[in-house]
Amino acid sequence: MPQAFTNPFVFGQFLELRVDALVSDGRGLGRHDGVVVIVEGALPGQLVRAEIVKVQKSLAEAELADVLERSPDEQEPPCPHAGRCGGCAWQSLAYEKQLGWKERIVRDALERVGKVQEPPMLPILPSPAPWGYRNKMEFAFGLSEAGKAVGLRERGSRRIVEVTGCLLQTPLTMRVLAAVRELANGPFREVDGRFLVIREPQAGGCFVELIAGPGCDAGTGERFAAALRAAVPDVSGFALSQRSASSDVAYGEKTLYADGRLAERIGAVTLRLGHNAFFQVNTPAAELLYAEAARFAALDDLKRPVLWDVYGGVGSIGLYMAAGRDIRVVGIEEMPGAVRCARENVRAHGLKNYKVEQGDAKSVIGRLLRLGPKPDVVVVDPPRAGIDAKVAQQLAEAAPARLVYVSCNPATLARDVARLAPAFRLKAVRPVDLFPQTPHVETVALLEKRTIF
Incomplete structure (x- = not known):
């Protein structure tokens, strides 16, 4: 009778392996002594040193510790926040190779x-367009040594990366983000900001939604909108929404204030969108x-x-x-x-x-x-x-x-x-x-x- 398989790896163990493929969530896949190891942040063709962070019955999950040999498909990531921000996991992979792996x-x-x-x-x-294509981005609030942080989540963490130059966004979105960061640490420091959603549809305009915890009202929204437009006149619409639930979802349960309209054009069709409506990014x-x-x-x-x-x-x-x-x-x-x-x-x-x-x-x-x-x-x-x-x-x-x-x-x-x-x-x-x-x-x-x- 064959013996039951026993996973040989333990938490915290370091090992070297060649990455052969990518799995659907973007992580690298390799094998060590015949056992599948899924490595966060690794690319096909790399020889890596990885640390085991989770052991399952028939495979192990690991974090990338070091790249010992680069992949022939690898490129230098152009983003200034590469390696920390959790948004663009494949920017080190040549675009034509990204397409092949998605297929x-x-x-x-x-x-x-x-x-x-x-x-x-x-x-x-x-x-x-492989860059600058997003018409919407959801940013999160957190705390930093300097005060309130507004940006994107660090990879594998709830910490906030204070994004200043996201290459998926336009310069206007970056100006809005910087202005909100300043307002949140200045005249609106008492506002419990949770998420910031910035939308720049192809049809034109820039609609900004601030999602905050309880304690705000319509007056807060009106004052915030005025202050934001004074800093960034290109903002065409603003909404202040309230989210009471603790779940980490950028969706306001109640709209406290809203002005302006949000529309998008696709083909021959122009669509009115609610400020929290789904549309392809x-x-x-x-x-x-x-x-x-x-x-x-x-x-x-x-x-x-x-x-x-x-x-x-x-x-x-x-x-x-x-x-x-x-x-x-x-x-x-x-x-x-x-x-x-x-x-x-x-x-x-x-x-x-x-x-x-x-x-x-x-x-x-x-x-x-x-x-x-x-x-x-x-x-x-x-x-x-x-x-x-x-x-x-x-x-x-x-x-x-x-x-x-x-x-x-x-x-x-x-x-x-x-x-x-x-x-x-x-x-x-x-x-x-x-x-x-x-x-x-x-x-x-x-x-x-x-x-x-």
Whole structure:
């Protein structure tokens, strides 16, 4: 009888190993004495010295201690905060190599998790700009020796890096960050700042949201907005939100003050966004993503089709697909603020055959299955957790000719492809890089209804 495997490593142990691959969260993967070791901060091709920080049943996790041999794909990181800030884990990896690894991560997830043999992969679409692409950044507050710190989390820590030159952002965002840092340590030092969200949409403007703990009011927001605009006149909108929950999420539960409007343009569509509404952070790359989703949907091949836009948010994908087409759309969204924006966007575009239903996906789809209309095409754009097993079952019952799945998480995409496999066949998969310098990747997948003879 074979003996049970015993992991030979212990916490705090140092070892040398060659890194062979990258895993989906961006860490390096190597083997030592046949055991898998996942190394934070390591790149394929490097020979590293690493310290074991966690021992699991069949693998170990480690922190990079030293690079003994550089990777041939390695480059000097251009960011002044490289090595400390947790935002751009892959900036030491040449961009064309980043794209190759993202493609491989999607393929591996479909093969291992989705059990898809030879996934029908299309080449990844690169971001139009590998730097300076973000239209939104969330900064956090903390404490430093000099007072309040405002910046980005240090890698693997809750400490704040006082960012002064983020290369994913514009100079305007950096000026706003510096001004808020000064205000937070000056006339507004009593404000319990928790997060700062700065948005610079492609459509123009700069909207700033300060998320604070209890103790502020509308007057605080009005005074802060005036002081910020005096320092940075390009700020076009401001909101002060309150967050009482202790969880580390940049989302205000209550808006205390807001002025200005936030809008974005994608293709021929202009969208009104709430200050806390979700939208893709890389607008030019999102246009590539939406164009591919529309190509997969092939709505022009159908006569006055019905489209369900599930997890539709402010209506961005549904409106993009409806532009210039005679189709009927049902948008499905749970968040009240996003629903309000979606309905306003539908009215602004004068679409009479576009209805936005509020509620969780299971409830709304269940109602639509009873009352209609049934869809010809469905597009889903779920959060990282993917679609619920019940929703997968309902989509199989709805039986659209095509299901277009937009994913921000290869693992849950692969799981859901397996869930949908009895009713739908995976026909095409296209990764799109919306997040250069990071391991994150968006994917759009086309699934077609299986025909049963």
